[in-house]
Amino acid sequence: MAAPCFLGWDFSTQQLKVIAIDEHLRVIYEDSVHFDKDLPEFKTQGGAYVHSDRLTVTSPVLMWVKALDMILEKMKSSGFNFAQVRALSGAGQQHGSVYWKKGSIQILKNASPELPLHQLLKACFAVSNSPIWMDSSTTSQCSNLEKAVGGAQRLAAITGSRAYERFTGNQIAKIYSQNPEVYTQTERISLVSSFAASLFLGAYAPIDYSDGSGMNLLQIWEKVWSASCLDACAPGLEEKLRSPVPSHSVLGSISPYYIQRYGFSPDCKVVAFTGDNPASLAGMRLQEGDIAISLGTSDTLFLWIQEPTPALEGHILCNPVDSQTFMALLCFKNGSLMRERIRDDCASGSWDEFSKALSSTVAGNNGNLGFYFDVMEITPEAVGIHRFNSDNQKVSDFPKEVEIRALIEGQFMAKRIHAEKLGYKVMPRTRILATGGASHNKKILQVLSDVFNAPVYTIDTANSACLGSAYRAIHGLVAETNVSLADVVKLAPEPRLAVTPTTGAEELYRPLLKRYAELEQKVIYNPTSSCPAK
Numbered sequence: 057m058a059a060p061c062f063l064g065w066d067f068s069t070q071q072l073k074v075i076a077i078d079e080h081l082r083v084i085y086e087d088s089v090h091f092d093k094d095l096p097e098f099k100t101q102g103g104a105y106v107h108s109d110r111l112t113v114t115s116p117v118l119m120w121v122k123a124l125d126m127i128l129e130k131m132k133s134s135g136f137n138f139a140q141v142r143a144l145s146g147a148g149q150q151h152g153s154v155y156w157k158k159g160s161i162q163i164l165k166n167a168s169p170e171l172p173l174h175q176l177l178k179a180c181f182a183v184s185n186s187p188i189w190m191d192s193s194t195t196s197q198c199s200n201l202e203k204a205v206g207g208a209q210r211l212a213a214i215t216g217s218r219a220y221e222r223f224t225g226n227q228i229a230k231i232y233s234q235n236p237e238v239y240t241q242t243e244r245i246s247l248v249s250s251f252a253a254s255l256f257l258g259a260y261a262p263i264d265y266s267d268g269s270g271m272n273l274l275q276i277w278e279k280v281w282s283a284s285c286l287d288a289c290a291p292g293l294e295e296k297l298r299s300p301v302p303s304h305s306v307l308g309s310i311s312p313y314y315i316q317r318y319g320f321s322p323d324c325k326v327v328a329f330t331g332d333n334p335a336s337l338a339g340m341r342l343q344e345g346d347i348a349i350s351l352g353t354s355d356t357l358f359l360w361i362q363e364p365t366p367a368l369e370g371h372i373l374c375n376p377v378d379s380q381t382f383m384a385l386l387c388f389k390n391g392s393l394m395r396e397r398i399r400d401d402c403a404s405g406s407w408d409e410f411s412k413a414l415s416s417t418v419a420g421n422n423g424n425l426g427f428y429f430d431v432m433e434i435t436p437e438a439v440g441i442h443r444f445n446s447d448n449q450k451v452s453d454f455p456k457e458v459e460i461r462a463l464i465e466g467q468f469m470a471k472r473i474h475a476e477k478l479g480y481k482v483m484p485r486t487r488i489l490a491t492g493g494a495s496h497n498k499k500i501l502q503v504l505s506d507v508f509n510a511p512v513y514t515i516d517t518a519n520s521a522c523l524g525s526a527y528r529a530i531h532g533l534v535a536e537t538n539v540s541l542a543d544v545v546k547l548a549p550e551p552r553l554a555v556t557p558t559t560g561a562e563e564l565y566r567p568l569l570k571r572y573a574e575l576e577q578k579v580i581y582n583p584t585s586s587c588p589a590k
Contacts, residue, residue, distance in 0.1 A: 058140035061085075064526030065146030066519070067252045068332055069115075069188065070103040072123040074131070075522040076141070077530075081548045086519070087130055089123040091115075104188060111193035114185035117154055120248070122174040124255060128318055138320045144256065144310070145327035145529040147335035147521040148248030150270045151222045152188040155231070156180060156244040156260070165258050169316035173255065182242045187227040194226040197233070197289070201226060201272060204288035208368055215285060216269050216276040216364070216372035216382075224271035225289045232290035245296045247271075249329035256326045258311025264303040266383070267331035269373035274300060276366075276374055276382070303330050303376040304528065304535035327532030332521040333358070334376035337383050338531075339524025340491075340515055341545055344381065345483035347475065349504070350517070351494035355391035357471055359384040365479040369435045372478065377531065377541040384478045388470065390429045392493050395500075397430060398463045402456040411499040413457035414464060419506055420564050422446060424454060425469075425572055426462030427579050435474050442579045448571070464500055468507040469565070469572045486510040489551055491517040501554050506561035507569075513551035 059078055066073040070092070076085035089095070091103040098119040099105075105114050131138070160180035167176050198219035202208045208218035219226060224247065232239040244260045247268070253261035268274045273285045273293075279300065286293040301307075305328045314320040337358050340348050348358040361382045364372040370386040403409035423446025432439045443451045443462065454462055472482075488510050494500050495514050505512045527548075531541045 058137050060142040061140050062526050062529040063141055063144035064522045064524065064529060065144065065252060065329070066332060066335070066522040066525060067120055067146065067148040067248055068103075068521065069149050069190070072120065072127055073519065073522045074127055075519060075526050076136070077523070077526045081527070081545060083523075085131070085136055086522075087127055089127045089130075091119055091123060094126065095119055095122060104190060105185060106190075109193065111191070113188055113190035113192075115152070115188050117181045117184060117186050117251075118174050118178060120252070121177055121255065122172070124252075125172040125174055132318055138314070138318045141320060141324050143306075143325040143327055143529040143533050145525045145532060146249065146252050146329040147332045147525050148252050148267070148329060149189055150247075150267060150331035150333055151224050151227070152186050152248040153224050153227055154181065154186050154246040154248065154251040155183040155238070155242040156246065157182045157241055158243045160243065161260060164254065164260075167258060167311065167313040169313050173313075182238050183231065186248070187230075188248075189222045191227065192221040194221045194230045197226040197229040200229070201285065201288045205282075205284050211272065211285075212366040212368060214275055214282050215272050216274075216366050217272060217370075218368050219272055225273040225285060228293065229289040239290060242296060244298070247331070249331055253307060253326060253329040256310055256314065257307055258313055259308070260298070261307050261326070261329065262298055262301045262305075264305070264328040264330045264376070265300050265374035265379060266303045266334040266376035267329075268300040270331055270371065273297075276372060279374065279379070301328055302379045303328055303334065303374070304379070304532050306532050325533060327529050329525070330376045330528070331373075333385055334373060334383065335524035335528065336517065336520040337375070337524065338377050338528050338541060339520030339522070340489055340517060341527075341542070341548060342383075342489070343542055345481070345486045346489060347480070347486065347508070348489040348491065348515075349471065351391060351490060351492035353392055355388040355467070355471070357384070357386040357475060359386070359475055359478065359480045361479050363479050365477070367477050370474060370478050376528070384475070384480065386435055386471070386474050386478070388435050388467070389431055389433050394428050394430055394467075395463065395494060398428065398460060402459050407497060410460055411497060413460040414499040414503065417457050417461040419503075419558060419561065420568055421458060421461045421465055423568070424458050424462055425568070425575060426454065426459070426466045427576070428463050428466060432581065435470070436576055437581045438576070438579045439581055440579070444575055448575065461503075464503045465507065465568075466572070468504050469569055470576070472508055473569060473573045473576070482508055482510055487551070488512045489515050490554070491515050498555060502558070505555045505557045507565055509557045509562040509565070511556045512554045514554050515551045
C-alpha cells in the first residue's frame with residue numbers, strides 16, 4: 057500500500073497550481089498550468105479579460121475547467137499515484153462567481169470518464185465569462201446595497217466589510233439587473249472556490265464560511281445569509297446559494313469520474329474549498345494573536361482576531377481554521393513602489409544606503425512623522441506626501457535620512473493603527489510573520505518589530521494558498537474530533553526569527569502612534585475640496 061498523501065489546489069487568477077504532501081507534511085509533487093501560456097486559445101492576459109470600459113474584468117469558466125483536465129493529465133503521465141490520495145482541498149481567487157445553468161447538476165453527476173471535463177461541461181454555464189476580483193463595474197449596486205441596510209458602517213457590522221465593487225453580492229446584483237433572463241436560467245451560483253470543489257465532488261459544493269465572508273451577503277457572526285442583503289441584490293438568491301458550511305467540512309467522497317479516469321481511491325475525501333487569502337492564513341500557520349505582513353507591490357496584513365470591530369476599511373472574514381474566531385485583511389496600496397521611490401530619491405537607488413540611513417537615525421525620528429502616498433491609498437483614503445515636525449506643523453521637506461525613517465515608521469504605524477481599529481490586539485505571544493521583498497531587509501524589519509513591540513519572523517510563502525489547502529485537507533479529516541490545525545501541522549518547518557523589539561520600544565512608540573492617528577485625520581482625502589483636507 058502506497059504511503060498516503062494529500063492534495064492542495066489553488067485556482068488563482070493567472071494559474072492553477074497543485075501540491076501533494078505526505079503525512080510528514082513534505083511536498084512530494086507540485087505542478088501548475090499557466091493560463092495565458094498553456095491555454096493560449098482563451099486569449100487571456102494575466103488570466104483575465106479587461107473589457108473596453110476598463111472596469112469590467114472577467115475570466116472564461118471553461119479555461120479553469122480545461123486547466124484542471126490538463127494538470128491531471130500531466131500528473132497521470134508523470135506516474136503520479138492517485139490511489140494514495142486520502143483527501144484534497146483547495147483555494148480559489150476570492151469574490152469571483154460561477155453561474156450553473158439549470159440541469160447542469162445531472163451532467164456533473166453523470167460525467168463520462170471517457171471525455172475530458174471541459175467537453176462534458178461546455179454547455180453548463182449561464183455566464184460563460186465569470187466576473188472576478190479585479191472587476192470594479194458595480195458602483196451603483198454597491199450604493200444600493202448600503203442604502204438597503206442602513207449605510208456603509210451597518211453593512212460592515214453585518215457582513216464584515218462595507219460594499220466593495222468586487223464583492224460577489226454586488227456582481228450578482230449587476231447580472232440580475234442587466235440580464236434577468238440569465239439569472240433566471242441559473243440554478244446555482246458558486247464562488248470560484250466552491251465551483252472548483254464541485255468539479256471534484258460531482259455535485260454542487262456549498263460555499264464555506266470564510267470565502268462566503270467576501271460576498272457582502274453573509275452575517276459573519278451568525279454564519280447565515282443576511283435576508284436584507286440577499287433581497288437587495290436579487291430575488292430568490294438564497295435558493296441559488298444554499299446554506300454555507302464550516303470551512304473544515306468534509307463535503308463527501310470524490311466523484312466516480314476521477315476514480316475511473318485517473319485511479320483515485322473511492323475513499324478519497326473532498327474537504328470544503330475556501331478563498332486564496334483564507335487558505336494562505338492556513339499555509340502560513342497563523343495562530344491566535346499572530347499577524348502576517350506581505351511586503352509587496354501593495355502591502356497586505358493578515359490578522360487572527362478574537363473579537364473584531366468591523367470598520368469602513370479592511371475586511372473581517374470568518375477564520376478558515378477556527379470557526380469561533382475571525383481573520384482580518386487590510387490592504388495598503390503604497391507598498392514597495394513607494395519604498396523604492398524614496399530609496400531612489402534619498403539613497404542613490406541603493407538598499408545598502410537606505411539601511412545605513414535607517415541605522416543612523418533614532419527610533420521615533422525625533423518626533424518627525426510622514427505620510428507617503430504616491431497613488432490614492434485605500435487605508436486610509438489619502439494621496440500625496442505629508443510631513444509633520446515634532447510640533448505637528450506641516451513642513452515641505454526632511455533631510456534624506458529623516459525622510460527614509462519617516463517613510464518606514466509611517467508605513468508600519470499605519471498598519472498597527474488600522475489593525476487595532478479592526479479589533480486586533482498585540483499579545484505577549486504575538487508573532488509577526490513577514491514575507492515579500494522587503495522582508496529580506498533586517499533594518500526595515502527592526503522598525504516593524506519596534507512599532508508593534510513583537511518579534512518578527514520570516515516565512516517563505518511562494519505557495520502558501522496551495523500548501524494551506526493541503527494542510528486543510530488533512531485537518532478536515534480530523535476537525536470533527538476537535539483537533540486544531542496547529543496540532544495537524546506541528547511537523548511543518550518553523551518560521552525563522554529575524555529580529556526582536558528593542559527595549560523601550562513600546563513606551564517610545566505609544567505616544568507617536570496616538571499622534572500619527574490624529575494627524576492621519578488631517579490628510580484624509582476630501583473629495584469636496586480640490587486638495588487633501590487640512
